[in-house]
Amino acid sequence: MEKKLVSLSPPISLSDVEPNGTSSNHHSNRNCTIENFKREFYPIVYLIIFIWGALGNGFSIYVFLQPYKKPTSVNVFMLNLAISDLLFTSTLPFRVDYYLRGSNWIFGDLTCRIMSYSIYVNMYSSIYFLTVLSVVRFLATVHPFRLLHATSIRSAWILCGVIWLFIMAISTILLNNGSELKGNVTSCLELNSNKVMKLKTMNYIALVVGFLLPLCILSICYLLIIRTLLKVEVPESGLRLSHRKALTTIIIALIIFLLCFLPYHILRTLHLIMWKAGKCKDKLHKAVVISLALAAANSCFNPLLYYFAGENFKDRLKSALRKGHLQKKKCSFPVCTQLKKETRV
Known part of the structure; x- marks a missing residue:
């Protein structure tokens, strides 16, 4: 059961709460109609996100790792974002099983702790990678020569390492609480009523540092890019490639x-x-369930960013597809059979 609390960012003790909408009293939870809604909603949505996210991000990572003449810092950030998404989507089958079993966890305490940890590490690492990616794009466009060091490959990897370490370290608090046996079922990801006040405080910190601050930075970059485009004389063919990207x-x-x-x-x-505790606000709970699913779905939308804004991504993609096509053509069944015969002779 995913109590909405868990959504707190790195500093949040979220592992007890994901958008459940139920109290820590498991029997009380069972009386809430939201339980049936989650059982029907989460498995389908998480399964779709898993398939789409795993294929999209797995293939994107393959494309990013293809050798290319000119590596860029932008692709470094996108590669790390894709890795974060792929790691997260790999945990979704466990969530699907949990809700199909009526919120009964069978995979052990450690795995339960990792579930809450994974979704918030992914959420906030995605937020930071997207923010840094936008800032780097902005700097490379507006100040291409003055800030070359900020967009170097080495600086990009160092910054990615800092982001990973920062979010993973602060999120370790989510590993403190795991599964709990309640009656004849084992619950996981539920709200602990004894920690509501602490979670509220952590939520406000996460809201400001983990979301509002990056959103403000993104908005400022957007406004400054628009301002720059209005000042620069644009060719008749349209925006310059760097500005457009x-x-x-x-x-x-x-x-x-x-x-x-x-x-x-x-x-x-x-x-x-x-x-x-003990009160079920069905409409709000259902809204939280849907919003958590949307947050998880960010891993499905990020491949669109790689395709439309990635540096040389389309060229790498064409090269990878061409290479795969040639290999398949070279090794079509009749040809491979013939080659084997010739080798034996």
């Missing part, structure tokens, strides 16, 4: 923020403010 990157990042992360952070905050 910078603008595309920021626009897609803003769409992901507004569609995937904004509803969840708003509803999570409302959920924590209005939550009371």
